[in-house]
Amino acid sequence: xxxxxxxxxxxxxxxxxxxxxxxxxxxxxxxxxxxxxxxxxxxxxxxxxxxxxxxxxxxxxxxxxxxxxxxxxxxxxxxxxxxxxxxxxxxxxxxxxxxxxxxxxxxxxxxxxxxxxxxxxxxxxxxxxxxxxxxxxxxxxxxxxxxxxxxxxxxxxxxxxxxxxxxxxxxxxxxxxxxxxxxxx
Amino acid sequence: xxxxxxxxxxxxxxxxxxxxxxxxxxxxxxxxxxxxxxxxxxxxxxxxxxxxxxxxxxxxxxxxxxxxxxxxxxxxxxxxxxxxxxxxxxxxxxxxxxxxxxxxxxxxxxx
Numbered sequence: 001x002x003x004x005x006x007x008x009x010x011x012x013x014x015x016x017x018x019x020x021x022x023x024x025x026x027x028x029x030x031x032x033x034x035x036x037x038x039x040x041x042x043x044x045x046x047x048x049x050x051x052x053x054x055x056x057x058x059x060x061x062x063x064x065x066x067x068x069x070x071x072x073x074x075x076x077x078x079x080x081x082x083x084x085x086x087x088x089x090x091x092x093x094x095x096x097x098x099x100x101x102x103x104x105x106x107x108x109x110x111x112x113x114x115x116x117x118x119x120x121x122x123x124x125x126x127x128x129x130x131x132x133x134x135x136x137x138x139x140x141x142x143x144x145x146x147x148x149x150x151x152x153x154x155x156x157x158x159x160x161x162x163x164x165x166x167x168x169x170x171x172x173x174x175x176x177x178x179x180x181x182x183x184x185x
Numbered sequence: 186x187x188x189x190x191x192x193x194x195x196x197x198x199x200x201x202x203x204x205x206x207x208x209x210x211x212x213x214x215x216x217x218x219x220x221x222x223x224x225x226x227x228x229x230x231x232x233x234x235x236x237x238x239x240x241x242x243x244x245x246x247x248x249x250x251x252x253x254x255x256x257x258x259x260x261x262x263x264x265x266x267x268x269x270x271x272x273x274x275x276x277x278x279x280x281x282x283x284x285x286x287x288x289x290x291x292x293x294x295x296x
Binding site for chain 2: 064068069072073076077104105108109111112113115116119120122123126127130131133134135137138140141143144147148151154155
């Protein structure tokens with residue numbers, strides 16, 4: 001049982017960072033909905049809550065940065081003339097009209113909309129941690145923060161969903177092979 | 186309007202909301218503009234393996250953070266009509282989401 005280096009990094013980007021971020025953002029949405037009344041919210045965030053919120057932001061930025069600067073260059077690499085397109089996902093997708101949409105719609109949307117998620121979540125967490133008094137005092141602020149958290153979730157879910165579908169159509173593979181388990185025939 | 190001890194200033198919150206929406210809008214506008222102009226796309230290649238996406242996102246994130254720092258400083262002790270600021274922020278966010286949807290960007294570029 002083995003996996004290539006690029007597959008492993010893609011899993012870290014999409015499943016560990018991206019997947020965790022989507023789930024953590026959804027959990028935060030539920031918490032924000034639950035605490036939409038000032039009496040239900042503590043005046044200051046607990047240490048555990050602070051660690052969770054900061055971790056969500058870090059994971060969100062890790063997802064977009066590993067995507068844009070590690071995985072995306074492998075995805076969009078230009079195939080040398082005459083080489084097999086299997087190792088060049090973007091070229092493989094756009095080579096056929098039946099798969100081109102995965103790039104022209106899916107990837108082109110994903111690569112931009114994904115960035116809204118950590119930007120919005122950074123802002124949400126900054127308000128929850130640094131402007132808690134204003135958040136507690138004003139229902140309108142709580143509603144706006146909830147709205148931005150929902151946009152972060154939507155953007156992350158869109159990017160993650162497209163990522164899963166695109167990697168089914170043209171997975172990013174290559175690099176050194178890592179043996180996970182030695183199987184006997 | 187200034188804050189009172191019972192109602193903390195909402196200026197820093199307004200700054201955070203509006204600057205985030207402006208950053209998202211900047212990202213969407215620069216992405217569409219780079220898609221429509223080969224010269225701009227080439228100028229936005231800050232890291233060659235990633236292509237113009239590196240410049241589009243770096244410019245947008247930088248604009249967002251600068252805007253946030255400036256607005257937070259200017260509005261630090263003020264209370265603003267948050268309904269209007271929020272409405273503007275969500276309008277910008279909606280426009281950003283629409284602009285990043287490739288068929289809409291293509292429509293704007295006349296494709």
